[in-house]
Amino acid sequence: MNAFEHPSVDNGEFTSYQLTYAIILRRQPTMYVVNLLLPSFFLMTVDLFSFVLPPQNVDRSAFKMTLILGYTVFLLLMNELLPVTGNSIPLINVFFSMCMALMVGSLLETIVITNMMCGSIRDLPMPNWLRVLFLKYFALVVCMGKANSDSTSSENPDGLGEEPSVPGNGEGQLGSRDGQALQTADPSVVELQHLGEELQAIQRHLQKKPDAVDQNAEDWKRIGLVIDRFLFWALHMGPVAPLNCSEPNTQSLLAAFKTDIFPFNAVRPVNQLTTPTNISIYFTLYAILGVDEKAQVLETFIWQAMTWRIEFLSWDPEECGTDVVTVPRNNLWRPDIVINEFVDKNKAPDTFYVRVNSSGYVTDGMPVKLKSSCNLNIYTFPFDMQKCSFTFHSYMHNNLSVSLDFGKAVEDILSQSKLLMKTMGEWELLDMTADKISLVSYESTWDELVYYVTLRRRATLYVVNLIIPSCFLITLDLFSFILPPQEVDRSAFKMTLILGYTVFLLLMNELLPVTGNTIPLLNVFFSICLALMVASLLETIIITNLMHNSQAYPAAPHWLTFIIIDVIGRLVCLRRKKTPEQGFVLPNHGSLVKMKVGDAAGGPEKETEAVTELRKLRRQLQDIRHHVFSAAEAESRGDDWILIGSIVDRFLFYLYAIFISVSFFTIVALWIHQEAV
Template sequence: MKCYFYVWLVSVLPGKLICKEGNSGPTHESLKAVFDLQPFRPAENLTNPTITNISFTLYAVLGVAQLLSTFLWLRLVGYWHNEFLVWDPEECDGVTKISLPVKELWSPDIIVYDVDDDVSQACPYVYVNHTGHIRWDRMLRLVSACNLEIFSFPFDVQNCTFTFGSYMVSPALTFKEMSANSRRYLEASGEWELMDILGETSILQFGVDEWDIITFWVVIRRRPVLYVVNLLIPSSFLMLIDILSFYLPPHSVDRASFKMTLILGYTVFLLIMNDLLPSTANGTPLIGIYFSVCLALMVISLLETVIITNVLHHSSMKYQEIPKWVKVIILKHIANMICYRWPKEAPLPPRKAPEDKPESTNSNSGPWKESELQEQWCHVGYVLDFLLFRIYLLLISCYALVIITMWCIWISQS
């Protein structure tokens, strides 16, 4: 049967399509003979392989889901040679290219791997050159699944893989040319920026069958301006306000209420901005840890205010003597360490009244003593407030330095 078919094929198609005078291009009769051979590979000698060359242009990244499910508009161009579609332009009124229905011609079995969904806008025509080379443009809307590395969000770089396979396939353009073409379309559009397109060819073997595989790595980087403006800068402003709140009088109850209001506002801010953060089971982004630590620092700041308020109001219930170890550690050593300046009008330490004094003299020393103890407890509270404030500043400075250093390292590496 193969021999009979080959003889019939040669008799029908002598090598070139027939063009008649008055026709712009090959005749319908000669093309009809090619259409009848649509199920068969277009090679006069079946031992000659039909190689398909492919390339694509990345137009846009339309969205990112939990596993970097990217909606990509791809331009898949398949080039292959149809030995039956050859004609002489001089005999065909100078026609060098025609379009034919793709369903009437043989098409290669190009398979796209690593794809969850393929919502394609099919192009019904192919473009045929007079040499028999065919170009097939297809606009593909692919939903690819790649592992989402979000730890460095919003300064993250993602690497998505696309794999094309066929029996005989090779790239039509170099990977640098594909990257340059795609970068022109993605240069000023969307949230993502194309960094590079890499690739390699390999052979996949299934028993005695061998498939050519082309693997593309699309490296894209997120544009962080939106998240820096909407997340990092407002959060930094709220932390700055929390630091400045330490300059409120520590003996005033307004400081505690102000800090509680600030924490409430920061919590509402996190709830509103939660939709902007990527969610995935692979890990937590560093910016999420940053927000959590900022909230924890605000809570620590509130606890510090509660402690200072308790110390400053210690004498409101009972005017107790300050323990000796408190005077030595806090009023002497810690005060000198943090360079605490004592007010000029600070009262002297209380003195015991002589035992031989009459009771009338001791009765007048009560208010004076209560005022003196209150002043001393106030000094203890101020010293602790100065100390805790500097420790708080040190924690925030070290934390900010670590975060900025890590992000700078990732940016330089990307």
């Protein structure tokens, strides 16, 4: 505890001294470590070890989204333990925000990695610099060097997939020389050759991607694993007769007051009642206690001072032994000055004395806990500035009896208030102006002194606790478009995200202002974000249906394909892919060659058992081929619907990104502009 003394100037005439005791307290952190820090470390550790989950086999994104939801609920429930102030942001709040940012970043990384593992990005050609950077250098850093293996033995150990050399001209017709040779060949050999052609046709249809594409997909997959491992390691680390005093002491002066001054406390202290009393008023704003937007009330603590002159009072300081004396307030006449905006009684401590100097000037200073009405406009919350007024006037006396004037320049009041202000909370005193108004009423004129106080809300608390978490969640919803809907249940991910965002808004509702005058722009922003999340969920449901059931749909209408594929598809750079035509014709053979069995005299002709079995096998392969080709034809009919779904998905992704970018830059610009004012 320290004590020191410093002067405090009231009105330039008197200087008083006050003693200030500074008490140093230390908070006991055990409760906060157990209830806040340790659970946060536990959840961060779980998020760290979630990198061990294989993204190609486990829906890691859903796991991380659930973890973020749990961490958000934990922070909101523990919000009562955290200090709420606008002066500065506690370091523990910054720590929690960083933990949330790391969780969101790891979830975004998981979404990208999942797309590399299962999504359509594997079909894109990989740049050589990217392959060298990640597979050669980053892989060595994270101890994931590429193993050398025999491509032939690893990709095709049994020699399967190689096209057999089947005689023919590529169109299913036998050559002339080979045809003549088959006239005398064994019918079993002929059937085996036909069987090979059937297998070759099926193989050509099922083999859709060349080896280069498969290798490209493996490279994308390996880059995803390298990035995943790298991030895992990174996160680990007028002149009147004077009073006559019989003696130069206070007792003599007070005795003179009792006989010459105190009996006249019921009337204005003037020699002629037609002479107005000049009242000088000023105040010092010591604290901004709070703002109630719903009740439109501003609560402040001020030190109000009034000065006026008792015309028939003066004394000789040498004769009476003092220049200033304090007397009970109730023994002197006091002006009935009120503040128009008062909505509650003064709850400040009572003071009982006023100060009187030898010239007859009375200074009455008193603390006022001012609860005043104020027209609050919170449309730009939390970047809003409010202008409230304090109007001083006499309740009973017009300007013929009481004349009001400013006791200090408003610039001096502003500077002294900023210097002595102890508590502002989330509000900052920005400016102060004053004006004198003559109010005409009932054929009389009253003087009014109006002080306009401009306050600015400190937005840091709301940016950290409201806007940044909301931006995190909306960014997650944006990047969820990268998840391939044909491989990952994107709808469940988005539904969990909407649930978390709804819980976040409900629990953070106490920080939002409640008023019936205007709707804050921030509330509109939250509503639009929620609407976009719901719209993206509905779009995901439709896209998922198109991806899995499009083969059962009829052909897409021409107008729909023109608007979405030809027009919107160009805007989002997504067009139809040119698919190569099948480079072969189905083999069509005539009747099987029969083998003659019997004596030389021309015995009866009959088919051997081998030829009969081969004919049955060939018919079964033809049925398989017909089934495969029928499925391919049905799949081709659904390609337009799948392309329409992909274009709509990407178009909504672009709209989402534009909205988030514009909102982000607008909030940052407002924040920077407010800090610069």
